[in-house]
Amino acid sequence: MKNILIKIVVLFFVFITAFLIFSGFNTTKYHIKQLENASLPIVWIEEEYGVYNYLHGYTQNIESITEPYILTKNNKLSLSIKENGNTVSKISYKLYNEDNVLLIEEQIGKDSITKTDNEVKVNMEINRRLIQDYTYRLVIAVTTKNRETIYYYGSLINNNIHNMGRALDIIHSIHNSTFEKEEDHLKETLFKNRQEKNEEVLDLGNVNLDSSMTSILWSDLNVHKMNEPKPILMGMDRRMLYFEMNYVVLILNDNMNYYYVKEEYKVELGENGHYNIVDFTRTLRKRLDNNLIDIQNNQINLGYLKSQMSINMKNSPNGRYIVLSDKTQLWLYDRTDNKVIEVFNFDRLNNEFILDTYDRHEIKPINVDNSGNITYGVKGYMNSGVYEGQNGVLINYYNNENYYNETVSFVSIEDSYDVLINNIIFFDYLNENNECFFVYNNKVYAIDIENNKYTVVYEDLPMDKDRVFISRNNSFIAWQQDSFEDTNDEIFIIDLKTKEKHSLKSNNGEKVKILGLIRNNLVVGYANESNISQGPNGKTVFPMERVDILDEKKEVLKTYIPKPDSYVKGYEFSNNRINFFIGKIVNNNNNIYLEQTEIDFITHIVTNGLVPSNYSIESMLEENRIKYVINVNIPQNKPLSYMIANQKISR
Template sequence: MKKTIIKGCVFAATFIVVLIVSSLFLNRGNTDMTAEMKLPELPLVYVNVGEQHVNMMRGFLNAMDEQYMKESVMPIESDRRLSFSVKKYGQSVESLAFEVRSVDGSRLVENTEITNYRTLGDTLTADIVLKDLIEEKTEYGLTFLVNLEDGRCVRYYMRIIQADGYGVEEKLEFVRNFNEATFSDGWPGEFGKNLEPKSDADNTTLSRVTINNTASQIGWAGLEVEQITEPVFTIREISEETASITVEYLVNYIRQGRETYASVEEVYRVRQGTDRMYLLDYERQMSEIFAEDNSAFVGDKIVLGITDPHVEMMESDGGKILAFAQAGVLYSVNVTDNRLSKLFSFYDSEGRDERTFYSGHDFKILQVDEAGNVFFMVYGYISRGRREGYTGAEIYLYNNSLNTVEELAFIPSAKSPEIFEAELERLAYINGKNELYLLMNNQINCVHLDRQTVDVIAENMSGDTYQVSDSNRMIVWQNEGKKYASSSLTLMNLNSGEQMKIEAGSGNYIMPLGFMGEDVIYGVARQSDVILDDTGTMIFPMFQVRIQDENGKVLKTYEKDGFYTTDCSINGNQINLSRVEKDGEGNYAAAPNDQIVSGAAEVVKSNKVITIPVDDFETITEIQMKSAPDSKKLKRLTPKEVLYEGSREIQLPQAEQPMESYYVYGPDGEVTILSTAGEAISLAYEISGTVTGESGAYVWRKDKINTKNQIMAIEASPVTEDKNSLAVCLDTILAYEGIMRNSEYMLTQGKTVQEVLQENLENVQVLDLSGCTLDSVLYYPDREIPVLAMLGDGNAVLIIGFNEKNVVLMNPETDKVYKMGMNDAADWFTENGCHFISYVKK
């Protein structure tokens, strides 16, 4: 018995020794298998306009989809000459070349090697002349190919347009002078006439100022600000008269006795007049770079400084662990361990490498647990590290106990960073089983991070057939993928992976309307009530609206006899319902709005973002914490990256039937993706943006149209016994394009107006412009394209021209081409639902 006890003790002691030694080896191995992120390697390319460098381009190591690469544009004169430079950053360049392609990338126009470049220090400069193969005032894709000595081919993308008289230097000079003047003692000086101050503008913050702020506010409101980097100018859009130009740079100033830094982006829209340059719009956004020292922690507050109060932030269940993003850097504050960890940053330690300042990426915090671990995503253009030169999403895990970050997966994309970001922001959620859900390529994808595989959960997810909760944990979609003709919904809990089917009921259709917290809101309409009205607008009158929890329990039902809900908006615990009712003739007419108040408890976070006024700095942003860390003893950590073998690259499957999307580009280059042309153009009109389709060609752009134009080839044509006004208008459009068809016959066969045009016009994209203003649709007759306007009584007219005061109409009912006053026409079309249809050449 005694020997057995001795043996057991020896065994236990041996086991403990082995465990300790193994632990030491494992820990040593873990340390050896980590490293700091690699510094940037790829060169930069920019265009030379006089002495100024513009349109700085980042390099891509894979061939991108040309139709989506729309970050910058450069007009070239009739001599087709362009000067550009390559800043090598110590890289050895073996050869240079350039390609010119059609805007959709399908047609190679030119492929030329560049041999006559000059070298000055670390910069190569070349003047190139494009071949006489491009059409005037037509955009093309220009790609510079920089072949490095190590065998890598780096691509740099830009658009060009051959057009004289675009005034590039003059527009850039105006922007540069305006920017410099805001820092001068003489501000605003001559620029005062360009400002448009309004009484309702917010003059209490420097985080965002616009053309409507006071001159003092635009001139930094007395704050002693110094511009410390050369501004980067990018021409986003340009035409003969107007241009959208962004300017990015860093500034510094003194706050609480320390030097403080901030990144700044300015957006200008300018118009070149006959006598001077006009400022159409201006916006400046400022984002302070987080201090990381004791000055950033004041009591239970984390001081973020002058920055947008919409902070990307997530906390653990108990609120003691907090992750937040600030000015391109991701942090974690662990109150329990008294730690501040800088989880991810592209900035170099010296803060001097301009390649790391690029704002073409963002963060999505996916999960924060009580142990201090953080799942997060870096997405967009990757400017540093193992994925430098690619667009995609890097999914990381920060391990609090080991103080490391490890890339779990990389999801690449050949679309532009702007479009990829807009797609990814629709849905990104990770659950406890290491399953990452993304809504990409119009599909719900489940990425299994542990085994590096992907399952497609649902397909045909157009932007108006699904809804996602704010937390991204719940998603609901129409099973048939048809907004106005679905008989059931699928409600999915992405945390558990469980799905629930919600039936409309016999003779009904169903539509998801949104979420209140995690409870889904949906409406039910009788199939017999769903109609296409005389203007061609779909009416989906829901006789019942329900709120249902994730377990299937209906929490509230809204139903009132004689009233139908057509839409809703959600504000806190209140749902605002837009309603219609039937008039005496059985038609739907507008009815007073109504509200539903939900009894669901509002989710209260332990940590919240607040804004407070501060002398000299106006309004600053802070995070008010549940409990404060000890700033005097706060440990500041910078995790190292875990090294691994293999690629961990995961390709998401492409949709079998790609769906048409419309891309709205703001003046700052930000992209919004919408599923209908009317919605896209309405947004672009509001923000002074542009719209492209899947081909990359313009569908619409906010640009000054001519003072007058009329399609003279279209003449009056009357209705007949065999053709109503709609058929006459359709036949007129087809004949204008050289096609003879009987539209009346096709309409009686059940074809829609869009189908008649799309199936008979060659190489065009038919556009439903419902909801657009008259002013915005005049873009098409200005380009010799008629616009079909559907009227409330079932008739139709063609908009074929305009001048400063009138619209020119072709009306088959009167058999006349005539003018109508612009304001009268706008009111008339508004009364008839603003239902327009037109098209663009692909």
């Protein structure tokens, strides 16, 4: 009887354990999964003359978004909404003037909405008189049954001059002609009133009106479009319209490589009511995947690019790992194990190449260690994942042992892509406390990698970037608070190693000025207050009696003092040398200036500069086409392996 009871108890616990396992119960605080596909609805303008303008959804209220531009002639707009698995329940709009004053807020009636499979058609009318050629801010709010309200932004203009149908016609005709090899049509449009160019070398990654017809027609590449692009109206004036189109191609005779393509058009309205092409560009970015590795030629093949500056490269200190990134993707190559890892890319190659490939974000590798672990930042629009539909700064940590990304921190920023991209500075620096840093909106943010949190280290950095100096190794920031040379008597330094703020004050009767950086050291000049004056051109005359080279702790490493009655008038930096232009003060009828008398210099050899890159991106010719490669020793005795990093998600 006792044995029977024991068996019953054991079987009961086995049953409970099995039930918990198979029912998905897990005591861990996270799980590992692939990055999710983009899933927000997408909106476009669908008029009788054509379709244009993808509007991507935001889950934030952002006042500074102005693109794309939307034209109306009769206060009416026709929209199409692809639901992407969502169910639209309500649509409304708001209209603001240029001072961001709300003019009208209105819900669109059900009789103006037609639903089909996964798509919603909307006929909306702005119930307000619109001033001709005035730019309004339009916000379309889409509420769905399974998520919060999603916002779509654009600039609405009532315009009776431009004919959008004709503008779209010429753009589509040129775009299609490049694929269909219609050379005669391109001569009548792109090369109208222009001399057709001849090229011995074809730069297919950067095609424009100075390129040959062969380049514009994709040379002899077998190019297959993966999606049909819609023109996006990015800007306009009285006679000009500015469009861009983004799409993905598969080049079959380039080792089956995918490329992201951006075309930009500038069209001008002619006197006859038709549009002429003023400018055209087409640039390529290769999708980073296992086709990059050319074992036979010991190369990483980057394919056709706009330029070698399109790719950022970083090496681990031991040289084993190479990190490559471009605008929207991050990739790791392990030279020892001959392994390729796609670390980060919103593009999953499994949709219509619209949502996932939206390129309003940029990736910045911050640090890679000797084990291949990477700290990196993504700034801009989040296409998918936990923060889908938000603008901000995402800091991720890639764990190379387990092949997953972990979100360290996300800072939501309610600013447009252009404002955000142009004002965020990432530091290629990780201090001993495993903290990285970025600057935005005159704040210095510290990201704690270990504890997954961020803090604001400093909040009053000058907005003028010309007054902010960052050491070459990114270990400190220096700035002056005042933009006027004759009032500055203090310099501020934040040492990112310790997050301490230091202040350097000039002596009584002196003013101080940051001249620049020589490697990782700060160069400052001092002038006697009594010698500072306004020159004949209104520019401040700042005769420097002394120049110091400092480290981040304000310690003076070297000093330069000109001869008696001479002053440093100007300066230029050249590697480990500073050239000084020496002058004397001249007072010509109260017009005070420095007259140059000689040139002098000092040298400053530093040992804490950047470690030179082990590899470089080089151009090469394949037949007569420019391609970009990295020459690197690739293991010949190990097969190439390829992995896609997963995402670590908290439960």
